[in-house]
Amino acid sequence: MRNLLRLCPLLLALALLFGAEPAFAGKRVALVLANSAYQHAPSLTNPVNDGSVMAKTLKDAGFDIVDSLHDLSALETRRVLRDFADATRDADIAVVYYAGHGIEVEGSNYLIPVDARLERDTDVYDEALSLDRVLVAVEPAKQLRLVILDACRDNPFGKTMKRSVASRGIGRGLAQVEPSSPNTLIAYSAKAGFTAQDGDGANSPFTVALSKHLTTPGLDVRRAFGFVRDDVLKSTGNKQEPFVYGSLGGADVPLVPVKVAAAASPVANPQADIRRDYELALQVGNRAAWDAFLAQHPDGFYSSLAKLQLEKIGAEQAHAAAIEKAKQAAAERDRLAAVGAQKDAQAKAAADAKAAEQAQLAAQKAKEQAQQQAAAAEQQRVNLAAAAPSAAPASTASPAGTNVASLTPATTPADLSRSVQTELGRVGCFSGQADGNWNTSSQRSLSQFNRYAGTKLDVKVASTDALDTVKSKPSRVCPLVCEHGFKADGDKCTKIVCRDGYAINDDNECEKQRAAKPAPSKPATSRRDDSGDRPARQRPQIGAAGGLGGLGGDAAGIATGARRASGGGQVFCTNGGCRPVNRGCHLEYRGGGGPGNDANAEVCN
Numbered sequence: 001m002r003n004l005l006r007l008c009p010l011l012l013a014l015a016l017l018f019g020a021e022p023a024f025a026g027k028r029v030a031l032v033l034a035n036s037a038y039q040h041a042p043s044l045t046n047p048v049n050d051g052s053v054m055a056k057t058l059k060d061a062g063f064d065i066v067d068s069l070h071d072l073s074a075l076e077t078r079r080v081l082r083d084f085a086d087a088t089r090d091a092d093i094a095v096v097y098y099a100g101h102g103i104e105v106e107g108s109n110y111l112i113p114v115d116a117r118l119e120r121d122t123d124v125y126d127e128a129l130s131l132d133r134v135l136v137a138v139e140p141a142k143q144l145r146l147v148i149l150d151a152c153r154d155n156p157f158g159k160t161m162k163r164s165v166a167s168r169g170i171g172r173g174l175a176q177v178e179p180s181s182p183n184t185l186i187a188y189s190a191k192a193g194f195t196a197q198d199g200d201g202a203n204s205p206f207t208v209a210l211s212k213h214l215t216t217p218g219l220d221v222r223r224a225f226g227f228v229r230d231d232v233l234k235s236t237g238n239k240q241e242p243f244v245y246g247s248l249g250g251a252d253v254p255l256v257p258v259k260v261a262a263a264a265s266p267v268a269n270p271q272a273d274i275r276r277d278y279e280l281a282l283q284v285g286n287r288a289a290w291d292a293f294l295a296q297h298p299d300g301f302y303s304s305l306a307k308l309q310l311e312k313i314g315a316e317q318a319h320a321a322a323i324e325k326a327k328q329a330a331a332e333r334d335r336l337a338a339v340g341a342q343k344d345a346q347a348k349a350a351a352d353a354k355a356a357e358q359a360q361l362a363a364q365k366a367k368e369q370a371q372q373q374a375a376a377a378e379q380q381r382v383n384l385a386a387a388a389p390s391a392a393p394a395s396t397a398s399p400a401g402t403n404v405a406s407l408t409p410a411t412t413p414a415d416l417s418r419s420v421q422t423e424l425g426r427v428g429c430f431s432g433q434a435d436g437n438w439n440t441s442s443q444r445s446l447s448q449f450n451r452y453a454g455t456k457l458d459v460k461v462a463s464t465d466a467l468d469t470v471k472s473k474p475s476r477v478c479p480l481v482c483e484h485g486f487k488a489d490g491d492k493c494t495k496i497v498c499r500d501g502y503a504i505n506d507d508n509e510c511e512k513q514r515a516a517k518p519a520p521s522k523p524a525t526s527r528r529d530d531s532g533d534r535p536a537r538q539r540p541q542i543g544a545a546g547g548l549g550g551l552g553g554d555a556a557g558i559a560t561g562a563r564r565a566s567g568g569g570q571v572f573c574t575n576g577g578c579r580p581v582n583r584g585c586h587l588e589y590r591g592g593g594g595p596g597n598d599a600n601a602e603v604c605n
Contacts, residue, residue, distance in 0.1 A: 206242055
């Protein structure tokens, strides 16, 4: 009773933090597809057998739903994937296993149903099922999306398939993939570009290894595939190497959780109570839990381990405080530089910022050292417990030992993504809203951080490593990008103002404007007789005898004189012909006219 009362605070904290169910004990669904009886290609011996083995393995592992089908047509496969997608909507873990023929065309992978003909390379788009279609079916699962392909056999359609484009690539085996969705793994029976063996027995070497390791209780799925790889390499003489693409977070993800067995009788070992208290404090993982443990158990082996855990927490808190102090010092340095403070003040602020940055680096080093020491000590404890199973507590974690990530309180993926987005925005690499949605924009922002910070962080997911690395930067990392008409001024964009006569050009620089040409003014016009410029067809024709259009010379003279009277260059015409009026003279009309009597007289001044 005394021990029970002593553990009440720790038990209450665990109940609130983790609930009553073991980790990853939610709904698990699986779809097993196997194609052997191909109608237009040689049949395969093992896929249906492999599908039966995997279906039994998953059912024995306690999966809630295991749909097993074989020798499906393209239409039937599409319907099955659609129905399976409905089953994954409320599932935590979704698994699809496929055995049969697969093909890679232009870097994309396709599963071949039994009714496919594939007479030409473009038929694959209509008659086969893309791997992307399978990934859509498992996408609703919350914790793990796993696709297993035992489909890296030789392509039976490759020799007879007609090429619509000579350069279209059709490779051996399957092409490498990079899942775009988080918490997704795609396992191949052979590395990309290589083929897998069908095996001499009733099952392929890959499926035999899967059935042996994949559903081991408490075994992380990544370690399970590592054991599968080792077995397949050994059984095929290093000719076939399975491969897994994708990534998961730091916590262990077993397909089958560890079953917690109730103790049949009180533990005789006097250290059992202390060990149980230690493991409870380890699961809570905060300073209050460790202080409570040390208050009850101030001496001994487990108290030394608890003190290492407290040192780790203290180093992490000191590192966080150093980061904040470095940020404040850098902000003060930048502020003084922006307002043009005295040089002494700026120099002191720069020195403070440099010292804070060095203190931050030292705190980070101390934190890493404390984490390593605590992890090493914890690993030693787990190894000792494994060496003496009778003394091991019932709540021992996976056979692989306690993951370092479990030494700190759990953080949800959305909160972690939001924290990384916030820090990326602080260093100038992310301009969106920190909403916890790790989308393409967030991935591009982390990729830009890698470029300018010289790091190689995985951009597919938001990780604690990424958060710590970005937090370690005290000031802007990515360059400030301003719109046209604005320029970078410290950490903000200011409008570019050009002096008179200058304007902003396409290169965002002030350029001198060219003076505008004045509009041409219309010349002053004078009224003149422009009949001389008219076309010849509009002019009166002068006959050989000096007449004008059949009129007598006097009439011609009148007409000519009238035509030229408005300007210089008058012509005087008689029966004898026409001549220009002399300089300084002009014609005057005196009336009359007729033979021997000129109506116009030349008058000279």
